Amino acid sequence: MTQTKIAVIGGSGLYEIDGLKDADWVTVETPWGAPSDAILTGTLDGVEMAFLPRHGRGHVHSPSTVPYRANIDALKRLGCTDVISVSACGSFREEMAPGDFVIVDQFIDRTFAREKSFFGTGCVAHVSVAHPTCPRLGDACETAAKASGINVHRGGTYLAMEGPQFSTLAESKMYRESWGADVIGMTNMPEAKLAREAELCYASVAMITDYDSWHPDHGEVDVTAIIATLMGNADKARNLIAGLPKLLGEDRAACPHGCDRALEFAIMTQPDARDPALMAKLDAVAGRML
Ligand SMILES: CSC[C@H]1O[C@H](OP(=O)(O)O)[C@H](O)[C@@H]1O
Ligand SMILES: Nc1ncnc2[nH]cnc12
Numbered sequence: 415m416t417q418t419k420i421a422v423i424g425g426s427g428l429y430e431i432d433g434l435k436d437a438d439w440v441t442v443e444t445p446w447g448a449p450s451d452a453i454l455t456g457t458l459d460g461v462e463m464a465f466l467p468r469h470g471r472g473h474v475h476s477p478s479t480v481p482y483r484a485n486i487d488a489l490k491r492l493g494c495t496d497v498i499s500v501s502a503c504g505s506f507r508e509e510m511a512p513g514d515f516v517i518v519d520q521f522i523d524r525t526f527a528r529e530k531s532f533f534g535t536g537c538v539a540h541v542s543v544a545h546p547t548c549p550r551l552g553d554a555c556e557t558a559a560k561a562s563g564i565n566v567h568r569g570g571t572y573l574a575m576e577g578p579q580f581s582t583l584a585e586s587k588m589y590r591e592s593w594g595a596d597v598i599g600m601t602n603m604p605e606a607k608l609a610r611e612a613e614l615c616y617a618s619v620a621m622i623t624d625y626d627s628w629h630p631d632h633g634e635v636d637v638t639a640i641i642a643t644l645m646g647n648a649d650k651a652r653n654l655i656a657g658l659p660k661l662l663g664e665d666r667a668a669c670p671h672g673c674d675r676a677l678e679f680a681i682m683t684q685p686d687a688r689d690p691a692l693m694a695k696l697d698a699v700a701g702r703m704l
Contacts, residue, residue, distance in 0.1 A: 536689020558657030
C-alpha cells in the first residue's frame, strides 16, 4: 500500500486552487528542464495534493512549448500517484455543450512538434496506450462532478491538435464526421503518453468552452468566448477537485488497471547496452525498473 498523492494539471483558466492546508509553491528541477511553473503542494481532507498550472501562472507557455516531460517528471519526483488533467476543449457533439464536462477516455494524437517520450537512443521502451486513461480515476472524477452539480458526460475521444491556431472548418468537420472525435484540445498529448511511461494513473476532464467551428448555429471559435465560458468552468473545476481526496482516500492499493506497472515488459534495451547518461535522467520516471 502506498500513500495517495493527487496531482492536478490545470489548463487554460485554472492557474491555482484554493483550500489546501500547508499550501506552498515548490520549485522542482528535473533532468528534462524546468516544469511550466512552481508546483502548489499541500493537503486536502488529509490527502496530499500537488497542483501545476500547465501554461504557467500568467499563461506563458503555448501548447507546443509546454514542457510536458519536465511536468510529468516533476510530479513523479514529488511522489504523485495520480494525475488529473483539467483542460479547456471545443466540442464536436451538440449534447456536449459549453459549460459541460467530459471525462475523456480516448485520444487521437495529431500533434507533431513535441517530445513524446522519456525513452530513446540508449534506452528504448514501448508502453501500451490502448487504454490511455485510468477508469478508476475516471470514476472518481465523474462522481465528484455529479456531486458538484456539473453536467458531466462519461467517455469521449479527445482530438489533440498542434495549434496554436484553431482548426479550419474542413478539419473540424473531418474530426467530427469521419474520425468520430468528441472534443478537441491542444495539450493532452503527449501528456497522457508521458504519464503512462511514468507509471502514473491519468484522467482527463474536458471543460467544454465552445463548438469549435463546425456548428451551423454558432460562430467560429474565438478566445473571447472561450474566456467567458472558462470563468464559470474554473469554479466548477475547483469544486470537482475538492471532492477527489475523499473519493480516492489516503491509502492507495495497486491500480486495478495496471497503470502503475506500465513499464514492466516495456524496456527493450539490454542492461549492458543502455546509455548511462539517459539512465541517470530516468531516475524518477523509471527508477523502479532500472
Ligand atoms: C484558450 S483556448 C486554447 C487553449 O486552451 C486549451 O488549453 P488547456 O488544454 O491547457 O486547457 C487548449 O488545449 C489550448 O491550449
Ligand atoms: N475549439 C478548440 N480547439 C482547440 N483547443 C481548444 N480549447 C478550447 N477550445 C478549443
